[in-house]
Amino acid sequence: xxxxxxxxxxxxxxxxxxxxxxxxxxxxxxxxxxxxxxxxxxxxxxxxxxxxxxxxxxxxxxxxxxxxxxxxxxxxxxxxxxxxxxxxxxxxxxxxxxxxxxxxxxxxxxxxxxxxxxx
Numbered sequence: 001x002x003x004x005x006x007x008x009x010x011x012x013x014x015x016x017x018x019x020x021x022x023x024x025x026x027x028x029x030x031x032x033x034x035x036x037x038x039x040x041x042x043x044x045x046x047x048x049x050x051x052x053x054x055x056x057x058x059x060x061x062x063x064x065x066x067x068x069x070x071x072x073x074x075x076x077x078x079x080x081x082x083x084x085x086x087x088x089x090x091x092x093x094x095x096x097x098x099x100x101x102x103x104x105x106x107x108x109x110x111x112x113x114x115x116x117x118x119x
Contacts, residue, residue, distance in 0.1 A: 002027040009055075016091065019043030022050040024097070030112065032056060036079065036086030043072070044090050046117040047097030053112040054088075057081060060113040063102045068092060075102070077115070 001021045002008060007028040016039030020029060026049040033056040034040060046052075054060060054077075061078040068074045068091070075090040095101075099117035107114040 002029065013038065013040040013088070016040070016042050016089075019092075021045040022047055026050060028053060030055060030110070034058060034079075034081075034088050036081060036084060036088065039089040039091055041090050043092040043094075044075075045094045045096060046099060047095070048099045048117055048119055050099070050117045051107065051114055052102075052116075053107050053110060053114040054079065055110075055112050058113055060104050060115060061085075063104060063115050065093065065101055079113075 002023050004023045004025040009030040009032055011032040013031045013034040019042050028051040030053040034054055059080045064076045065073045072092040072094045075093045077088045098119045101118055102115040103118045104115050
């Protein structure tokens with residue numbers, strides 16, 4: 001669980017068996033070099049204003065969210081990295097604190113492509 005107001009940098013996205021829970025407030029998860037066409041997390045709980053940044057020059061083209069077969073959302077992040085297009089999947093995403101989707105932007109503090117949980 002990410003503590004309130006904390007940030008964590010992972011050089012690589014973990015395999016699809018890991019999960020992450022954001023605390024209350026605005027927390028930031030930075031994936032330094034996410035692998036294309038993989039499932040980054042098996043589960044994720046995000047609230048309003050929580051951030052996920054992608055380093056390594058990754059460009060986020062779109063973020064789609066759809067209900068999963070067992071309730072939580074499956075989020076598909078369409079990206080381009082070094083001229084290669086692909087997807088990064090976030091499985092079993094549960095929105096809390098009023099959040100219902102993600103907005104794409106550039107994080108002004110890092111210059112990284114990012115998406116933020118929004119209402």
